[in-house]
Amino acid sequence: MTSSPATSLRRRRQVVIIGSGFGGLFAAQRLKKADVDVTLIAKTTHHLFQPMLYQVATGIIAEGEIAPATRVVLRKQKNTRVLLGEVFDIDLENQVVRSQLLERVTETAYDDLIIAAGADQSYFGNDHFAEYAPGMKTIDHALELRGRILGAFEQAELSNDPAEQKKLLTFVVIGAGPTGVELAGQIAEMSDKTLRGAFRNIDPTDANVILLDASPAVLPPFGPKLGEKARRRLERLGVDVQLGAMVTDLDYDGLTVKEKDGTTRRIESQCKVWSAGVQASSLGKVLADQSDTELDRAGRVKVGPDLTIPGHPNVFVVGDMMAVDGVPGVAQGAIQGGRYAADAILAEIRKGQTPDQRKPFSYFDKGSMATVSRFSAVMQVPIPGTKWKFESEGYIAWLGWLALHLVYLVGFRNRLNTIINWFFAFNTRGRTQLAVTEQQVYARTALTELSYLERLRLAEAARADGDGPERTDTAG
Numbered sequence: 179m180t181s182s183p184a185t186s187l188r189r190r191r192q193v194v195i196i197g198s199g200f201g202g203l204f205a206a207q208r209l210k211k212a213d214v215d216v217t218l219i220a221k222t223t224h225h226l227f228q229p230m231l232y233q234v235a236t237g238i239i240a241e242g243e244i245a246p247a248t249r250v251v252l253r254k255q256k257n258t259r260v261l262l263g264e265v266f267d268i269d270l271e272n273q274v275v276r277s278q279l280l281e282r283v284t285e286t287a288y289d290d291l292i293i294a295a296g297a298d299q300s301y302f303g304n305d306h307f308a309e310y311a312p313g314m315k316t317i318d319h320a321l322e323l324r325g326r327i328l329g330a331f332e333q334a335e336l337s338n339d340p341a342e343q344k345k346l347l348t349f350v351v352i353g354a355g356p357t358g359v360e361l362a363g364q365i366a367e368m369s370d371k372t373l374r375g376a377f378r379n380i381d382p383t384d385a386n387v388i389l390l391d392a393s394p395a396v397l398p399p400f401g402p403k404l405g406e407k408a409r410r411r412l413e414r415l416g417v418d419v420q421l422g423a424m425v426t427d428l429d430y431d432g433l434t435v436k437e438k439d440g441t442t443r444r445i446e447s448q449c450k451v452w453s454a455g456v457q458a459s460s461l462g463k464v465l466a467d468q469s470d471t472e473l474d475r476a477g478r479v480k481v482g483p484d485l486t487i488p489g490h491p492n493v494f495v496v497g498d499m500m501a502v503d504g505v506p507g508v509a510q511g512a513i514q515g516g517r518y519a520a521d522a523i524l525a526e527i528r529k530g531q532t533p534d535q536r537k538p539f540s541y542f543d544k545g546s547m548a549t550v551s552r553f554s555a556v557m558q559v560p561i562p563g564t565k566w567k568f569e570s571e572g573y574i575a576w577l578g579w580l581a582l583h584l585v586y587l588v589g590f591r592n593r594l595n596t597i598i599n600w601f602f603a604f605n606t607r608g609r610t611q612l613a614v615t616e617q618q619v620y621a622r623t624a625l626t627e628l629s630y631l632e633r634l635r636l637a638e639a640a641r642a643d644g645d646g647p648e649r650t651d652t653a654g
């Protein structure tokens with residue numbers, strides 16, 4: 179393992195941002211004209227627009243359209259540099275962040291730290307489910323899902339066993355939140371429209387798409403009225419919505435479901451998708467181990483009113499990693515949190531504001547949207563000054579979803595390409611991104627096996643040495 183020394187001479191105040199998602203990128207952009215040096219560290223090279231991942235998974239758009247390279251987005255921002263690496267340690271006492279890229283460990287000193295490392299899929303303690311039911315948080319996930327969905331149709335075409343064909347043409351999406359609803363709707367449309375007539379031995383329109391959830395409603399955050407409308411719309415598309423059904427086991431060939439009355443049943447299905455829960459980045463635990471910081475059940479950091487952790491007014495936690503009452507885990511929560519943290523740093527530099535003079539973070543709810551299918555979405559927007567919300571469902575809400583998501587998509591060319599692909603996909607039954615590679619389908623499993631073998635090797639070496647695994651100290 180090689181290491182890089184703590185970075186740069188301290189000529190200016192050093193602001194370090196972890197994560198290039200909504201929280202991290204918008205915080206960095208807010209500091210564009212500030213008299214500080216900004217270092218943004220992220221484990222991916224891109225800023226990912228997660229709300230459109232389901233369109234990558236179902237072949238409507240290409241991954242590059244929702245994932246511009248972060249360093250290119252920030253190239254004109256001269257006070258900012260971008261480092262690729264996975265942060266594995268935050269040393270609160272010495273104000274240093276440690277990140278790793280391959281064998282190289284980099285230490286980056288900070289005066290102010292904004293942590294926006296987001297969240298991963300949660301399998302509620304059943305991590306082995308991940309092998310058979312990937313989530314959808316990253317580009318890798320979306321491409322793997324695309325491979326699994328299309329791969330199931332390909333395998334069914336080769337089979338002459340009706341039971342096997344049925345298993346291969348049964349797609350189960352677990353979790354009826356916005357991601358699950360969007361994905362189930364699109365798998366149904368893809369099998370019914372895009373793939374219709376493209377096979378000879380099977381009829382893709384026979385595909386059975388099941389949307390499962392332990393809760394009694396679809397899209398619970400949208401309330402019963404919109405949830406019910408979304409459910410009916412999904413059923414019209416042919417999606418089998420099964421509520422009050424909890425997944426208790428999951429394997430390569432299917433899953434076991436427990437009903438409300440305690441009975442269990444089995445669903446045979448090769449292609450399963452998990453969109454049932456989230457777990458915040460493990461960096462929250464790194465903070466909790468060194469300070470009085472507390473985490474909630476989803477591993478989110480209980481921050482103070484100024485989004486900082488106890489005893490460290492220069493360490494902000496924003497976005498999906500923060501636990502703040504009334505702030506949902508959505509893009510706006512992360513954007514507003516990231517900007518708030520940047521503004522607090524700016525106020526300190528420009529106006530000499532002290533941490534105790536900061537106004538508490540206040541979330542402005544701009545509303546929520548979720549697409550159900552082509553030409554159909556649900557939308558809920560608070561009416562300012564009242565406790566009421568404007569609700570809409572159907573075509574108008576769908577147009578609103580398209581417009582809003584275009585606004586937040588980073589990069590002019592990405593917007594243009596997306597509009598062209600949307601036009602094509604929504605007005606014809608064609609989808610331009612149906613290519614699948616072996617790597618997309620198998621790489622995650624292969625990488626898991628490799629890391630298992632590596633752990634075995636280290637354990638072996640430790641046993642041979644008679645002590646713990648070999649360690650290489652990082653530069654200090």
Ligand SMILES: Cc1cc2nc3c(=O)[nH]c(=O)nc-3n(C[C@H](O)[C@H](O)[C@H](O)COP(=O)(O)OP(=O)(O)OC[C@H]3O[C@@H](n4cnc5c(N)ncnc54)[C@H](O)[C@@H]3O)c2cc1C
Pocket residue numbers: 196197198199200201202219220221222224225226227228229230231232263264265266294295296297314315356357459461496497498499507508509510512547548
């Ligand atoms: C499929 C899907 C659909 C969604 N749809 C919607 C929607 O329609 N509307 C909406 O408002 N919200 C939606 N969301 C939620 C929204 O995307 C998130 O709330 C938002 O992305 C959170 O922003 P963030 O900056 O906190 O985290 P993220 O955007 O997840 O960014 C986290 C960043 O941290 C980096 N990172 C993580 N760990 C480390 C580490 N250890 N070291 C270095 N870097 C690290 C990651 O690479 C990434 O760059 C959706 C989410 C998903 C997954």
